[in-house]
Amino acid sequence: MLDEKLEPIFADVLRRNPGEDEFHQAVREVLDSLGAVIAKHPDYAEGALIERICEPERQIIFRVPWVDDKGQVQINRGFRVQFNSALGPFKGGLRFHPSVLLGTVKFLGFEQVFKNALTGMPIGGGKGGSDFDPKGRSEHEIMRFCQSFMTELSRHLGEYTDVPAGDIGVGQREIGYMFGQYKRITNRYESGVLTGKGLTWGGSRVRTEATGYGAVYFVERMLGTRKQSFDGKKVIVSGAGNVAIYTIEKVSKLGGRVIACSDSHGYVVENSGSGIDLDLLKEIKEKKRGRVADYAAARGAGVTYVPGGQIWDVPADIAMPSATQNELTAHDARTLVKNGVIAVGEGANMPCTPEAVRVFMEGNVLFAPGKAANAGGVATSALEMQQNASRDSWTFEATEQRLANIMNGIHDRCAEVADVYGSPGNYVLGANVTGFIRVAEAMRALGVV
Template sequence: MMSYVQRVMNNLQDRYAYEPVFLQAVQEVLQSLQAVLDRNPQYERNKILERIVEPERTISFRVQWVDDSGQVQVNKGFRVQYNSAIGPYKGGLRFHPSVNQGILKFLGFEQIFKNSLTGLAIGGGKGGADFDPKGKSDMEIMRFCQAFMNELFHHIGATIDVPAGDIGVGGREVGYLYGQYKRITRSYEGVLTGKNLLFGGSLARTEATGYGAVYFAQSMLDARGKSLEDRTCVVSGAGNVAIYCCEKLYQVGAKPVTVSDSRGMIHDAEGIKVDVLKQVKEVERESLSRYAELVPSAVYTPVSSYPEGRNAVWSVPCFAAFPCATQNELNLEDAKTLLANGCHCVAEGANMPSTLDAMHAFLDAGICYGPAKAANAGGVATSQLEMAQNASMQSWTFEAVDNKLRQIMNNIYINAAETAAEYGAPGNLVVGANIAGFRKVANAMIAQGV
């Protein structure tokens, strides 16, 4: 007889064949849950899988704004409010041309379990727009953010839904969004996280996702008697997560030697110069080719020179790899190359950066593998710490927040590792993280009734 998981997956594939990334995310979670479903028949009786894979609410809206030449532009905006069983919806906003409902459903679904793993009272959600900030002036970005918030404000609130940043939405964009929310509602509340320190932001929030991925890698390696100290690491991406992943790697004695963006990659055998990377990406907002102009030891490889279907970052020999760019950036061939070159640890800083085949290759090889919903939970965890500070009108020190972050990441590792062992899959943090995140949300849904 067909299993409960397979029936649910077949139904989803029939209805959402046009959303392959969403289906991939659901499959990755559901295929890990059979053991917990077998032990707990109440989940099937209460149709928990059918309920948890569907968002509680999906909102889409038109965003109309005026560019610098006076032309009216129209974009599509979204907010997927996925699950509020354990707290208000929490998840970032992504501004990128690739944004559509399927992408945001994948991200929101992942967010449910990631947020559950933090141990904090936050549900799962995600949002964004098909707006491309690249090449836009500050005034155009401000006008777009204001127009976007003119629609979004109807659906969010400090105890309802608290968005944050994601790809294309950094501190500048969060500031514009928050300013417009405050003008419309006349309410000074923690309705967005990742804010400027001048108006309710938290120290260490900017660094949190990148730092957290390194903390999680340390926890995995410590359990095996290994360390990042004096090790060569590769990092993909060149945004917020990648920058602060590199920074924390130096702080723990490792050496990051790569970063990448949509146009190419840098390999600097002497180690990535974080101050130069920040200048190029956070101040000048330029391509990484600019980094190569400033750093003589850096070698720049444009995307056009990559092997077909491959990411050149993963061809660089390393002890540990940190995928910090975007979904499905690391495929099976990339995974084989990393393993052949002696990679002992992969900690995912981006959302679902490894394909399912790559994930299974890492698990089969028995290396330390930290899936995204566990390894990159530091950002949303620190966002919740920002919410706590806003609610009490307090501001904690960098050290206090960073210490809480380190403890949260270690607790996530312990929870995932112990749950994996409990369900007969020791060392498999995919199974451990999925079951641990799922159980908390599913039990809350049952307790709250249908």
Template sequence: MVALAKEKQKELVEAEKYVSEVYEAIKERNPHEVEFIQAVKEIFDSLVPVLAKHPKYIEHNILERIVDPERFISFRVSWVDDQGKVQVNRGYRVQFNSAIGPYKGGLRFHPSVTPSIIKFLGFEQIFKNSLTGQSIGGAKGGSDFDPKGKSDGEIMRFSQSFMAELGKYIGPDVDVPAGDIGVGAREIGYMFGQYKKMKGAYEAGVLTGKGVSFGGSLARTEATGYGLVYFVDEMLKHKGLSFKDQTVVVSGSGNVSIYAIEKAHELGATVVACSDSNGYIYDKEGIDLDTVKRLKEENSLRISEYVEEHPHAEYKEGCSEIWSIPCDIALPCATQNEIGEPSAKLLVANGVKAVGEGANMPSTLEAIDTFLENDVLFGPAKAANAGGVAVSSFEMAQNSSRVSWTFEEVDAKLKETMASIFTNSIKEAEEHGVPGNLVIGANIAGFKKVADAMIDQGVI
């Protein structure tokens, strides 16, 4: 027994040494890509147990291979605004890993988009896509173009110019982009039209998030928010808890937030707060979802307008203070790094029981440590918000077979997928000596499938 324990300790030390060496090399090669380095560290730290247990991953140098994109594409996007002036933006696509299927990942149009943001999102996408159980690789893309305040004509001309370049590198069996922040059905429609014109063919499976009338899937709009709540519900049930009668705080007020609120309400919770980039509202009686939908989906107004219709509610400028509101369940659905260590400590002090990440990397590494150290149930983004890409893959399947599924069929498959992701993640955590740690469990579950495929396909 002593000899066995010493051998295991030796394997752990070797795995930690390998991880540290590769991580330091990545930092040196990407010195200014803060978000990408953060994502790499979060995943690498989780993989030490599986590398120690399966040294083949070290022998095949999987970490150094998986952390470098297969391809990073950067291009100019020139377009003409309504005043006839030529504008120039930058476009990006990172085709990160295709070991288990064609590249798959969203497009983000937002002024914050940089190579670091695109790489962090694409790297996370590898493992998220793997967790869904579907045959899709990891990718991400976008532009520093800001759709806010632009006319439909300007957005159409930009989207067409963007696709005129991106279209050279994608295809139904090559790379299948989808929407993300700033890219909804409108933008996807414009890009699909441009791609169709370029190719002279109707390749429905080249983009997901399309309008239902031309190949889109029902429940795609709701997918990420619903999937988040389904995943958190599995976490709660595992501990004998539920959403019923719980107080919930949700950041953001886009699709993910709106449909997370909707599903949480259906499961008996009371959502008391949500936000946008200017500030947040607190309604102790429970957020009126119809009002939020009308403000954000129909009229593109600010969330501050909510208090005009519900004067008993409060509006506060700034977003970070939303986490000072006592709640049982926190669902960060706005943007990366919105919960830092101080906010995490405040949530813990106020008795939070569970945190589910609806946005990509919304919690800093220090915040995640705070939750785990205080036994807060924590659903990491790559697992908890995988519902969007899961339904995107369902759209691909429908396009391939030329059929359409009902909303109920898609929703049932989504719920089943989120339950499977939870089960696989909790199982891997248990098997690798960290029971209940879904960060490590999800990272290992996503990693193993991709790493095994990379080994089987040789050094390419």
């Protein structure tokens, strides 16, 4: 139940942001964790501090006109929500997908504030994107869209102001086109203004792998609290994009066996003892931009392809939802618990519904929330900013070690705070409270701004 002091705050969020269900869900999840904090530190409820955290500093919506290969003018809508800069410049990805609406970007930006705070790095939280769909578009169309998008967005960016990165639909190709346009507009090589760049023009090693690797590091640390590990475990990973691919890679390196992955059209289950063929999956998804159905066709009898359906029906020891928000429902959670799952790690942003999270908690399943478990991507983006600022480039090994240390630190802080607030093993509470306190303390120090 929501603490009575927080009820009017949430009611005001609902009133001021009608129809934005995902944003409501993200705010409610944090507020649910703050009752114990307010009871212990009532001063956090003063000065409209929580209300200010729930209100973005700035919400930018703009038109993105561009010309397709047929010479037709297309119109998309662009967004950038600069949510909170108490800890540093706004930092968060850009998502290009038809489902992107203002409420989507606000939910992602709100989550990003706490995720970034958990890393311990000096970065605030923001998010952006467009309802543009790069799938099925030519290279020239994607370039023209990215250039038009950046023409407007550029006036709101800067390495000390706002530093976007990639997200769903935005990879190194799109970042390159946007960085090129930003450089052209500003007439300077400000490499710290975008992260996720190519290695030859200011990017960081491990950035491609960081979100997937980081989620696995967090879950491995979490499993260690029960004297377990990925070694010998059967794992299912939803999605087949960047996060999923590098989750699969790191799980395999730690001795786990990923037996299933998915995309929006269906899922595949490996019948062989070796698990998902990662090299083939990378070729299909990263080079050919194909579907998991194409992976199944290439693998032949070694794989079962299930069009539609739910990957969560596949029995496994560990589940890593790594596709998109609210993809795992209470029904799915009950199926996983029934099939003996021992741990769930969110690689995507808020992929489990609140009801699903409750099922896992009641079933004594170790649960790693996305704002903690998938913070590896933004942490490595901050490391990329460090390298850009010092005109330096670190080795893969050194960068990965920094990532592992950051993820282990996030885990340990979340676990410690959960203990302090009387809920051992509750990583949801630990992540929310840890992130909130760090942001709240900075905001109080800066005054009413």
